[in-house]
Amino acid sequence: xxxxxxxxxxxxxxxxxxxxxxxxxxxxxxxxxxxxxxxxxxxxxxxxxxxxxxxxxxxxxxxxxxxxxxxxxxxxxxxxxxxxxxxxxxxxxxxxxxxxxxxxxxxxxxxxxxxxxxxxxxxxxxxxxxxxxxxxxxxxxxxxxxxxxxxxxxxxxxxxxxxxxxxxxxxxxxxxxxxxxxxxxxxxxxxxxxxxxxxxxxxxxxxxxxxxxxxxxxxxxxxxxxxxxxxxxxxxxxxxxxxxxxxxxxxxxxxxxxxxxxxxxxxxxxxxxxxxxxxxxxxxxxxxxxxxxxxxxxxxxxxxxxxxxxxxxxxxxxxxxxxxxxxxxxxxxxxxxxxxxxxxxxxxxxxxxxxxxxxxxxxxxxxxxxxxxxxxxxxxxxxxxxxxxxxxxxxxxxxxxxxxxxxxxxxxxxxxxxxxxxx
Numbered sequence: 001x002x003x004x005x006x007x008x009x010x011x012x013x014x015x016x017x018x019x020x021x022x023x024x025x026x027x028x029x030x031x032x033x034x035x036x037x038x039x040x041x042x043x044x045x046x047x048x049x050x051x052x053x054x055x056x057x058x059x060x061x062x063x064x065x066x067x068x069x070x071x072x073x074x075x076x077x078x079x080x081x082x083x084x085x086x087x088x089x090x091x092x093x094x095x096x097x098x099x100x101x102x103x104x105x106x107x108x109x110x111x112x113x114x115x116x117x118x119x120x121x122x123x124x125x126x127x128x129x130x131x132x133x134x135x136x137x138x139x140x141x142x143x144x145x146x147x148x149x150x151x152x153x154x155x156x157x158x159x160x161x162x163x164x165x166x167x168x169x170x171x172x173x174x175x176x177x178x179x180x181x182x183x184x185x186x187x188x189x190x191x192x193x194x195x196x197x198x199x200x201x202x203x204x205x206x207x208x209x210x211x212x213x214x215x216x217x218x219x220x221x222x223x224x225x226x227x228x229x230x231x232x233x234x235x236x237x238x239x240x241x242x243x244x245x246x247x248x249x250x251x252x253x254x255x256x257x258x259x260x261x262x263x264x265x266x267x268x269x270x271x272x273x274x275x276x277x278x279x280x281x282x283x284x285x286x287x288x289x290x291x292x293x294x295x296x297x298x299x300x301x302x303x304x305x306x307x308x309x310x311x312x313x314x315x316x317x318x319x320x321x322x323x324x325x326x327x328x329x330x331x332x333x334x335x336x337x338x339x340x341x342x343x344x345x346x347x348x349x350x351x352x353x354x355x356x357x358x359x360x361x362x363x364x365x366x367x368x369x370x371x372x373x374x375x376x377x378x379x380x381x382x383x384x385x386x387x388x389x390x391x392x393x394x395x396x397x398x399x400x401x402x403x404x405x406x407x408x409x410x411x412x413x414x415x416x417x418x419x420x421x422x423x
Contacts, residue, residue, distance in 0.1 A: 013051030020058025189234030247335030
């Protein structure tokens, strides 16, 4: 059998497709490698997408045979090519129609680590709402397979130096796919109604530890799920059932990463009074005590700087928004009051204000809206809140005040001049 013309340019992409199904394994591998190489540029992806009808069946077939030792190399190249093809909206749409999604799901437990990782990358692309409608994830047991893969990947995290987990690359892509799915009302509904909804929430909460590489992604996913608290949301009944059973635990888990560490310098007097600590729900108290045990007292400047480390600023906003979204449910508001999260939010806000950094404006505003929703409008917590100490101003507040003062002075001058001219 003559060797195929792999490596030379071809006028039509479908000229290559027969070699993806060639009788020789090495030829199939070379053909898949050529497609993968060609997919490494935007122009190459565009050409491959144009020939998708001819090429995708062969790539899907190779991916589906990843378990065969003789096909592992070809399957790896096919998966790499498919990841790149699915980085475009047209490529993703063609791939979904060709069964690429189902083929990737089937390889989530592949014996090849390379194929597994590339298939999770495929799922992240094929659930991206900016590229494709993610509802295909809800078909034919695909969601079950995704959740099983997340639980497996979560169980294989390795502690690294400093006590922060080293997350497998597959888990990063799986959480991205989950976050994409949770960005749609129907997707959130399916997740929250799933029999393993609580274990899923527990797996996401486990990623919220300070410095965890997936902290921002987990926080965004939990924030997306919070949209189901809105009246009329598909998953609202399932979410409220979870909140009635595990509400204190969930809101404590979302609030704990927002808590300032003991700094040695207080943000508004004392961080927490004895009666406030006594009012914390056991999950929140345990989380705060664990955080305090992990980190010794630090200067206030270092505590403020730590807000932005390791995705902390992004995660802080997502977690605050998650609590704010949940406050649309009275069950969640009751859980927040019962858990005693108000002092945590108070001190979080105070620390952000002291940072005088405008990038924290959205977090402060979400924090204030949240406190108004569950605390001030609902009669407060089980203990009387202490008056807040006089706070400083953000940089933007000082600048706004200066501009307003200048505008007022200018208006007064113009008025005086007009009066004098009229006289």
